[in-house]
Amino acid sequence: MxxxxxxxxxxxxxxxxxxxxxxxxxxxxxxxxxxxxxxxxxxxxxxxxxxxxxxxxxxxxxxxxxxxxxxxxxxxxxxxxxxxxxxxxxxxxxxxxxxxxxxxxxxxxxxxxxxxxxxxxxxxxxxxxxxxxxxxxxxxxxxxxxxxxxxxxxxxxxxxxxxxxxxxxxxxxxxxxxxxxxxxxxxxxxxxxxxxxxxxxxIGSQPADVHRPALPKKPTALDLVISDLAAHRDALVAYDPLARDDAPDAVHQMRVAARKLRSILTSYPQVLAPEAAAPISEELRLLGKVLGDVRDLEVQLETNELLLARENAPEDLVAVLVDGERVRHERALKSMRFALSTHRYLTLLNDLDRLIAEPVKGPDADRPARDVAAEAVAASYKRLRKAQKGLRDHEVWSHDWVEQLHTIRKRAKAARYTAESTEALRRASLHKVGHYAKQIQTHLGVFNDTAVNRARLLAVGGNTPLSPQAHFVLGRLDAREEARGRKAVKAYRRLD
Structure with a gap:
């Protein structure tokens, strides 16, 4: 602001x-x-x-x-x-x-x-x-x-x-x-x-509230998809000014809205015609990346501040891990604000409105929502389970094993968003999949945060002139992040 x-x-x-x-x-x-x-x-x-x-x-x-x-x-x-x-x-x-x-x-x-x-x-x-x-x-x-x-x-x-x-x-x-x-x-x-x-x-009129389309008693797959798209479109627009102001959690929630919009388009590929949905999906991916750059630095800064609060850290380390991250965060915010002011972004919003108001039907559009939703959730859950089984092929804590954990996290996120898109149908079995996927995403999300932060700490230690005391504290921070990450992975492995 x-x-x-x-x-x-x-x-x-x-x-x-x-x-x-x-x-x-x-x-x-x-x-x-x-x-x-x-x-x-x-x-x-x-x-x-x-x-x-x-x-x-x-x-x-x-x-x-x-x-x-x-x-x-x-x-x-x-x-x-x-x-x-x-x-x-x-x-x-x-x-x-x-x-x-x-x-x-x-x-x-x-x-x-x-x-x-x-x-x-x-x-x-x-x-x-x-x-x-x-x-x-x-x-x-x-x-x-x-x-x-x-x-x-x-x-x-x-x-x-x-x-x-x-x-x-x-x-x-x-x-x-x-x-x-x-x-x-x-x-x-x-x-x-x-x-x-x-x-x-x-002006002689009573402005009407903007609501997402209501689901009929027996919705088609198209009814469900359009209703979900409208809800997340509204969230995206609502968080836009807050994200520009860097209000608490606003960038994160705007990115979630963009991701959920894209998830709906990719989880139900036969409900809307691909030629109408695919270009919007790609633009949402790019928007998510812009928002993600800000959000990731926001998390990085918050983590560093919490870690250093428990240490007697020298000024040169605080300058790098806090002051330096603030500068990077401000640069990312500036880039985000520019992106949100471009014709490309505004066109994306117009295209979303048009897709919601005048959807181009795919082959599954008129099928019952409960059937198409169940198939979509089942497919995303199957991909998640396949990734989980693939973990057994790698030695624990090897590079490939850790990379497989990241794959599991991403597929859990996709399964969660797909299941959450069916909430209006009130099917307990689909909700159960979403809850399970959310637990996985939460635990492995913590692990991913620690992995990203440890890589950043390593880069700081290797590329920045620091005092001996700063290097000592860096080592302590890395050890604490490693322990936090292992604890998160342990919590994930207990889920099954």
Whole structure:
């Protein structure tokens, strides 16, 4: 995220009211509470979207607003918290206005807007009266807004609309005060809001939530595949802005979404026509690699920090294993952000949308989902078991034996993703395969992490001028990683 941008969680209630309806005395909401003196503001906002309002369809609003206490650019998006939205703000004094939307915000909606152009779609003027609500300790817990709104749609055929509404927004309160305020304001004459946002009302439509296609009672293989593709496409798009900001676990989850998308295309090769699925699968592979470069360095850095926390490590070793890895990680992040801004990536998202909306059927498309899913899981499980049996052909801890463990890990991951793609069918036998494969992937994933890290430690020791103490600590780190890896392999071998 740009240093000029700051994000918060907006939790509020919204109500329709008759114009001129007097507001109730809100001091009774909180025991021993009080309300502040009402403050009046004139807010003037311009809302931006594409001509086909793709942001609104995705329940996202982008505006430039002056007046009040928070003038600037605001991007509001859905949140996983009930009755809340994520709000990203950029102040006017942080980013000078040059006639366009700040890059700090366009990057955040790139996966939604793609090749579209952001243009003004509505202007909204609000006469707002704000009253703060304080608890018995004098802490501001909420603000109550009385709004008289005048909105003009700038879209073709748009018009002017006027209405009155109330908003009750948490500042430092909790769900209890929200629940109490909802009943309190309804008793005063407020009604459930007819629209989720001012913009939706301004442009004369109620944006619909974007859902993945629902499975029918007796789904075909195509129904299952399209439903899964849509779910993971949505996850990919949702994690895109978070990954750009390097939010915790975001790059990892975006890579998982890309991998699961590709797994569906490869696990069900006869459900979609190969000529439609194969190019997308290859692009997803490349996207996964870009995300993987960042994720692998992220894991490497976290591991090094944990290892060194238990050592009296000299500064030259910390500089290499922590400071140096941070530099490598930042470079990988920069490359990832560039990749996510290319026409190639945006085309991939468009191609995914097209495949989901207009799938090209393969020979298995109309077969029952339960039959095709069972065959796909059985095939992936068979490949996994074959790799496991192949382990017996090599001497324990030999190079070939270790390489076979890596093959088992990759096939376990494929089996897990294939089994997880069938979760909507609720078949216990398929779930059992996924659970078993996940256990294998977990244990051998730890082993793979230690192998990668030991190789990195070896390279550092051999190619970097270090003090004798640093070499001594490197040896200790390597021994600890070897022990951790052997423990993980031992846990894997106990599974059977």
């Amino acid at each position: 740009s240093p000029a941008a700051h994000e918060s969680l907006e939790i509020e209630l919204k109500f329709d009211v008759d114009a001129g309806l007097p507001a109730p005395d809100l001091s009774g909401l909180v025991p021993d509470g009080r309300v502040g003196e009402p403050q009046t503001y004139l807010l003037e906002a311009t809302y931006y979207d594409t001509e086909d309002t793709v942001l609104a369809v995705n329940r996202t609003t982008l505006r430039r607003r002056s007046g009040g206490t928070d003038g600037g650019w605001h991007l509001k998006r859905p949140s996983t918290v009930k009755a809340a939205r994520r709000e990203l703000a950029v102040d006017f004094d942080e980013v000078p206005y040059d006639g366009g939307v700040p890059a700090a915000l366009t990057e955040q909606v790139a996966a939604i807007v793609r090749t579209g152009t952001l243009v003004p779609v509505a202007t909204i003027t609000t006469d707002r009266t704000v009253t703060s609500v304080f608890d018995g300790d004098g802490r501001e817990i909420a603000v109550f807004c009385e709004d008289v709104v005048s909105a003009e749609s700038l879209l073709p055929g748009g018009g002017v609309n006027r209405w009155a509404e109330w908003e009750f927004e948490l500042v430092d309160g909790d769900a209890t005060i929200l629940k109490r305020a909802k009943a309190y304001l309804k008793d005063a004459g407020a009604r459930k809001a007819s629209s989720t946002s001012k913009l939706a009302r301004a």
